[in-house]
Amino acid sequence: MMSQMRDESFSQHLEKWLKSDRPKTLQGLIDNFAEKSFAILFLVLMSIPALPLPTGGVTHIFEIIAMLLALELIAGVRQVWLPKNWGRLNLSSRLQNSTLPFLIKSIRQLEKFTRPRLNVVISNFIVVRLIGLLVFILTFFAFVAPPFSGLDTLPSLGVVLIALAIILEDFLLFVFSLTIGLVGIGLVIAIGKTLISLIAS
Numbered sequence: 001m002m003s004q005m006r007d008e009s010f011s012q013h014l015e016k017w018l019k020s021d022r023p024k025t026l027q028g029l030i031d032n033f034a035e036k037s038f039a040i041l042f043l044v045l046m047s048i049p050a051l052p053l054p055t056g057g058v059t060h061i062f063e064i065i066a067m068l069l070a071l072e073l074i075a076g077v078r079q080v081w082l083p084k085n086w087g088r089l090n091l092s093s094r095l096q097n098s099t100l101p102f103l104i105k106s107i108r109q110l111e112k113f114t115r116p117r118l119n120v121v122i123s124n125f126i127v128v129r130l131i132g133l134l135v136f137i138l139t140f141f142a143f144v145a146p147p148f149s150g151l152d153t154l155p156s157l158g159v160v161l162i163a164l165a166i167i168l169e170d171f172l173l174f175v176f177s178l179t180i181g182l183v184g185i186g187l188v189i190a191i192g193k194t195l196i197s198l199i200a201s
């Protein structure tokens with residue numbers, strides 16, 4: 001499976017899987033993307049809240065799963081573990097028919113500019129744990145962002161880009177994604193405080 005990924009771009013591999021008759025479940029993603037399964041799950045789970053559209057909290061289940069996976073990375077777990085009923089969760093029709101095709105097109109454009117840069121740093125065991133912590137923090141702030149505010153977008157986008165940085169093995173993309181995520185956290189805190197003050201007054 002991994003040799004196949006090396007023979008084609010990630011966007012091609014993801015598109016091929018999406019169009020195949022393989023199960024479109026979380027476990028299906030894990031089985032298909034092997035050693036990149038943590039990153040691909042972060043990418044898929046956080047792709048909907050990363051869209052600049054108010055979600056009204058409907059993505060909280062995705063964020064909870066992403067935080068669980070982040071905790072596994074922090075703990076040093078090397079293979080994804082999910083409860084069986086979570087692994088059997090089907091990707092929604094919105095994900096399959098709208099979000100993922102849009103994501104694939106975006107990744108295809110991004111692949112023109114990315115290349116393996118300092119990938120040894122990203123794959124370092126200690127750095128992987130740090131990435132887990134960063135993903136957990138960003139996902140947590142996406143989770144607590146006020147509903148219908150759109151404030152979950154930038155923290156979620158930070159996670160999506162971190163996942164892509166891992167998949168594409170590009171450290172510069174990782175730095176950029178971290179910047180996006182931190183800006184998102186700042187906005188959640190600042191605007192969240194303002195909204196709470198307005199409600200309380």
